[in-house]
Amino acid sequence: xxxxxxxxxxxxxxxxxxxxxxxxxxxxxxxxxxxxxxxxxxxxxxxxxxxxxxxxxxxxxxxxxxxxxxxxxxxxxxxxxxxxxxxxxxxxxxxxxxxxxxxxxxxxxxxxxxxxxxxxxxxxxxxxxxxxxxxxxxxxxxxxxxxxxxxxxxxxxxxxxxxxxxxxxxxxxxxxxxxxxxxxxxxxxxxxxxxxxxxxxxxxxxxxxxxxxxxxxxxxxxxxxxxxxxxxxxxxxxxxxxxxxxxxxxxxxxxxxxxxxxxxxxxxxxxxxxxxxxxxxxxxxxxxxxxxxxxxxxxxxxxxxxxxxxxxxxxxxxxxxxxxxxxxxxxxxx
Amino acid sequence: xxxxxxxxxxxxxxxxxxxxxxxxxxxxxxxxxxxxxxxxxxxxxxxxxxxxxxxxxxxxxxxxxxxxxxxxxxxxxxxxxxxxxxxxxxxxxxxxxxxxxxxxxxxxxxxxxxxxxxxxxxxxxxxxxxxxxxxxxxxxxxxxxxxxxxxxxxxxxxxxxxxxxxxxxxxxxxxxxxxxxxxxxxxxxxxxxxxxxxxxxxxxxxxxxxxxxxxxxxxxxxxxxxxxxxxxxxxxxxxxxxxxxxxxxxxxxxxxxxxxxxxxxxxxxxxxxxxxxxxxxxxxx
Numbered sequence: 009x010x011x012x013x014x015x016x017x018x019x020x021x022x023x024x025x026x027x028x029x030x031x032x033x034x035x036x037x038x039x040x041x042x043x044x045x046x047x048x049x050x051x052x053x054x055x056x057x058x059x060x061x062x063x064x065x066x067x068x069x070x071x072x073x074x075x076x077x078x079x080x081x082x083x084x085x086x087x088x089x090x091x092x093x094x095x096x097x098x099x100x101x102x103x104x105x106x107x108x109x110x111x112x113x114x115x116x117x118x119x120x121x122x123x124x125x126x127x128x129x130x131x132x133x134x135x136x137x138x139x140x141x142x143x144x145x146x147x148x149x150x151x152x153x154x155x156x157x158x159x160x161x162x163x164x165x166x167x168x169x170x171x172x173x174x175x176x177x178x179x180x181x182x183x184x185x186x187x188x189x190x191x192x193x194x195x196x197x198x199x200x201x202x203x204x205x206x207x208x209x210x211x212x213x214x215x216x217x218x219x220x221x222x223x224x225x226x227x228x229x230x231x232x233x234x235x236x237x238x239x240x241x242x243x244x245x246x247x248x249x250x251x252x253x254x255x256x257x258x259x260x261x262x263x264x265x266x267x268x269x270x271x272x273x274x275x276x277x278x279x280x281x282x283x284x285x286x287x288x289x290x291x292x293x294x295x296x297x298x299x300x301x302x303x304x305x306x307x308x309x310x311x312x313x314x315x316x317x318x319x320x321x322x323x324x325x326x327x328x329x330x331x332x333x334x335x336x337x338x339x340x341x342x
Numbered sequence: 343x344x345x346x347x348x349x350x351x352x353x354x355x356x357x358x359x360x361x362x363x364x365x366x367x368x369x370x371x372x373x374x375x376x377x378x379x380x381x382x383x384x385x386x387x388x389x390x391x392x393x394x395x396x397x398x399x400x401x402x403x404x405x406x407x408x409x410x411x412x413x414x415x416x417x418x419x420x421x422x423x424x425x426x427x428x429x430x431x432x433x434x435x436x437x438x439x440x441x442x443x444x445x446x447x448x449x450x451x452x453x454x455x456x457x458x459x460x461x462x463x464x465x466x467x468x469x470x471x472x473x474x475x476x477x478x479x480x481x482x483x484x485x486x487x488x489x490x491x492x493x494x495x496x497x498x499x500x501x502x503x504x505x506x507x508x509x510x511x512x513x514x515x516x517x518x519x520x521x522x523x524x525x526x527x528x529x530x531x532x533x534x535x536x537x538x539x540x541x542x543x544x545x546x547x548x549x550x551x552x553x554x555x556x557x558x559x560x561x562x563x564x565x566x567x568x569x570x571x572x573x574x575x576x577x578x579x580x581x582x583x584x585x586x587x588x589x590x591x592x593x594x595x596x597x598x599x600x601x602x603x604x605x606x607x608x609x610x611x612x613x614x615x616x617x618x619x620x621x622x623x624x625x626x627x
Contacts, residue, residue, distance in 0.1 A: 059455050060455065061451060061454055063624070081457050082457075084455060084457040085457040087455065089451070089452065089455040092448070095448035095449050095452040096449075097449060099375070099376040099379045099380060100372060100375055100376065104372070104375060108368060108369075108371075108372050109452070111364075111365075111368045112368055112456045112457075112458040112462075113456055113457060113458075114361070114457060140379060
């Protein structure tokens, strides 16, 4: 039986651009799938196809057991969507926004009202409930947007870059909310450009690039595919770089790379923490003073780099995002 | 599948028409709340027509020839039907801008992901805009009375006819908001919706009988003016108000202006509502 979210061979073209080039997904009920990829990879288009906003040119999509193309309205009753932009009416109060969405989910006015009170409480917005959302902070708006997506406690949720443009504190808060939500058994598809976010929230990760899913698996599986651990050492004095490199060569499983200007040496290893201790001892014996030493496991950034040949871009998309780094695309160094 | 059974807190609607009406009212209420929180929009919406009433009355008043007359009083009584009609058509721009703004901010996406009637977002918007149009008309009528506009100066009228004229004006305004809705769904930004919502309104409202006697136009222009849907409502208002300057042209819309006004408005609604809702269904922000 297919999962709560299932897609097979989704294709969508816009003019000459093949935004989706055969996307396959299968998200088991009650799990979180992180859809990871740079801008323009097809994440948002995938979400739009699965949430009935966009009709794919071909392919099959089933959400909560319902065929998306055949019964879009039935799907809409079973999903919640929280978008990239906090899509709430800025002149309406938080309470009015939630009541309106409830009524449009076909709740009775009274029911919608009661549900709005519950959600405002749950998302710590009670104090601001009767202020127009124009006066809300970015984080508050995101929370309200999320609350609006949860009005009918849908079994399947879609979140398109829920934390883009939020400061770290607000991001952390929103993560907590999402974790709570998922622990209640909701199936969630989450798109993100933040590798850390996928690592943090998702059970499974699908890496998307150029309209295709290029890798699937748990965070650990993807990391294991990329390769093992490495040790990074920063020596205190430039003169010690050569000696330190000799030490590391003895322990390493590959070439040691040296960054002269930061006095940083990196070497791939196997053996984990125990090896780290040995390296520290050896460096100490040789009288090499170190500023920093660490055992690094591959990050999803490394995964992405090795899969696509470029790092995940983080740049602001639309007006909801701010402060994203522009132009971080780098060519892979082989 | 258990995921589905959990979801059935929300039953599918029993009746599509009831749902459509209910959803439209929810959206209309939302737009009316918005308007009440942005009173400056209503105020600016009033300034232009009031300015037109005052400027046309006092600047053009003495020199415009209406029928055989160039009296300022006749022009004043002639003018108001035109100004009223022009004012209701300007609602097009605000509904277009409002809908483009909703697209831009992602609200249309949210609405489209909800199990609501497909036409309700636009219907709610156009209905709310009509409430604003009605409000504008009331204020404008008071201003017109202050500067000396009177009904029944050149024909029979009564309260029923005057109300019927305002009814036709509201219907015309409502029809034009659907043109605005289509524009709003078609352009990318609210700014573009405002300007593209207004540009074509100038020829439509000026190549008409609104401000001048079409009898003085060159024949080809006169034909356009007399068949202009907008002119039909203006003529109908003059007839119903009993105001001067009614066209005696043989063109059908001028002869049967009340019917022509009704038919044109209903046609515009039917065509543009269909196009706008179709656009809504496939909207991609």
